[in-house]
Amino acid sequence: MIACIVGWAHSRFGKLEGETLESLITKVAAEALEHAGIGPEDVGEIVLGHFNAGFSAQDFTASLVLQTDDRLRFKPATRVENACATGSAAVRQGIRAVDSGARFVLVVGAEQMTTTPGPEIGANLLKASYLPEDGDTPAGFAGVFGKIAHAYFQRHGDQSDALAAIAAKNHKNGVENPYAQMRKDLGYDFCRQESEKNPYVAGPLKRTDCSLVSDGAAAIVLTDTTTALSMRRAIAFRANEHVQDFLPMSKRDILLFEGCEQAWAQALKKAGVTLHDLSFVETHDCFTIAELIEYEAMGLAKRGEGAKLALEGYTAKDSKLPVNPSGGLKSKGHPIGATGVSMHVLTSMQLAGEAGGIQVPNAKLGGIFNMGGAAVANYVSILDRIR
Numbered sequence: 127m128i129a130c131i132v133g134w135a136h137s138r139f140g141k142l143e144g145e146t147l148e149s150l151i152t153k154v155a156a157e158a159l160e161h162a163g164i165g166p167e168d169v170g171e172i173v174l175g176h177f178n179a180g181f182s183a184q185d186f187t188a189s190l191v192l193q194t195d196d197r198l199r200f201k202p203a204t205r206v207e208n209a210c211a212t213g214s215a216a217v218r219q220g221i222r223a224v225d226s227g228a229r230f231v232l233v234v235g236a237e238q239m240t241t242t243p244g245p246e247i248g249a250n251l252l253k254a255s256y257l258p259e260d261g262d263t264p265a266g267f268a269g270v271f272g273k274i275a276h277a278y279f280q281r282h283g284d285q286s287d288a289l290a291a292i293a294a295k296n297h298k299n300g301v302e303n304p305y306a307q308m309r310k311d312l313g314y315d316f317c318r319q320e321s322e323k324n325p326y327v328a329g330p331l332k333r334t335d336c337s338l339v340s341d342g343a344a345a346i347v348l349t350d351t352t353t354a355l356s357m358r359r360a361i362a363f364r365a366n367e368h369v370q371d372f373l374p375m376s377k378r379d380i381l382l383f384e385g386c387e388q389a390w391a392q393a394l395k396k397a398g399v400t401l402h403d404l405s406f407v408e409t410h411d412c413f414t415i416a417e418l419i420e421y422e423a424m425g426l427a428k429r430g431e432g433a434k435l436a437l438e439g440y441t442a443k444d445s446k447l448p449v450n451p452s453g454g455l456k457s458k459g460h461p462i463g464a465t466g467v468s469m470h471v472l473t474s475m476q477l478a479g480e481a482g483g484i485q486v487p488n489a490k491l492g493g494i495f496n497m498g499g500a501a502v503a504n505y506v507s508i509l510d511r512i513r
């Protein structure tokens with residue numbers, strides 16, 4: 127059975143004053159059901175993606191979705207977590223529920239990060255790393271990717287120009303995304319130069335090489351193909367693959383993102399397509415170096431040559447393969463548990479031709495890569511509009 131997305135909702139991402147985790151969850155849940163044209167009574171199963179790791183005092187959160195409407199009472203609801211790929215883990219669990227016979231499945235991803243004091247944010251995020259073996263990591267998760275960038279530069283040369291090009295591209299794309307946290311075209315020169323407003327954060331990574339700290343939520347409604355074809359819109363999963371790798375970076379060649387490579391290979395094979403068939407890709411640019419390595423791991427460039435794609439503009443919104451037309455985590459924001467669900471929402475919008483200013487013309491097939499840790503949890507979806 128092929129699961130389909132038939133409704134969706136997305137909150138603004140950013141520092142959302144006056145919101146709570148509960149209000150974020152219930153708003154997108156209600157909006158997604160309405161968008162799908164179904165009622166709470168039609169929901170067969172609920173999955174919540176929520177990372178937490180200390181961002182919220184409430185850690186038993188699946189039932190918060192039931193606060194949306196009394197008619198959700200007694201529905202099965204479960205929270206899933208897989209670090210920064212938590213949203214995609216929830217989507218995959220939702221697909222499993224459809225495969226097991228649930229007619230409509232409500233998948234919500236949510237996180238509230240900005241109410242946590244600065245130093246604690248880094249410490250919470252580092253819980254998705256493997257500290258005992260990988261050694262002390264200052265600067266939170268940026269420290270982990272700072273080490274990766276440093277090692278990449280040692281192997282393949284200084285790629286600061288390419289990283290700045292990726293940052294500038296994603297910030298430019300985000301300007302037209304109404305859900306994005308930072309809608310400023312920062313420009314290549316600002317992203318390239320160290321400055322008071324763009325200091326080094328970790329290793330060769332500057333502030334503009336990092337994704338944002340965000341609050342936000344997103345939701346989708348899933349159903350089976352037969353039901354989906356009788357509804358307003360139907361976005362089908364041509365593939366949905368999950369590859370989990372070892373946690374310690376010392377057990378892998380960390381510059382290869384082999385879990386990402388494997389997940390893309392499996393997904394493309396399952397969908398029976400190549401990268402050239404995709405209209406666009408939303409990929410996990412938690413740090414610009416991640417997007418660069420992902421170009422290579424997905425097979426778009428040879429190892430060590432990802433920079434060329436960034437510098438030649440191959441992945442720009444109006445070019446061969448737009449990557450992160452939404453602005454990516456870089457400018458859209460990265461509320462951990464919501465990110466993977468957000469990628470599925472924005473890809474569905476693109477395929478439905480409902481993406482407004484970020485619309486990729488004639489988008490037919492969309493690819494998604496969402497990652498937890500440093501290529502530890504790897505999820506690839508390939509989505510296709512069938513109605």
Ligand SMILES: CC(=O)SCCNC(=O)CCNC(=O)[C@H](O)C(C)(C)COP(=O)(O)OP(=O)(O)OC[C@H]1O[C@@H](n2cnc3c(N)ncnc32)[C@H](O)[C@@H]1OP(=O)(O)O
Binds near residue numbers: 268336
């Ligand atoms: C596998 C994974 O997904 S791991 C990823 C997990 N996520 C992360 O690790 C989050 C990484 N990002 C961060 O920790 C933070 O954004 C940092 C450290 C880069 C910057 O935080 P701070 O230095 O505290 O910046 P602060 O919040 O004080 O903002 C200062 C200015 O920089 C801007 N800014 C903050 N973060 C960013 C960013 N990532 N990119 C661009 N601009 C930024 C702000 O808008 C603000 O601008 P203003 O002065 O014009 O108002």
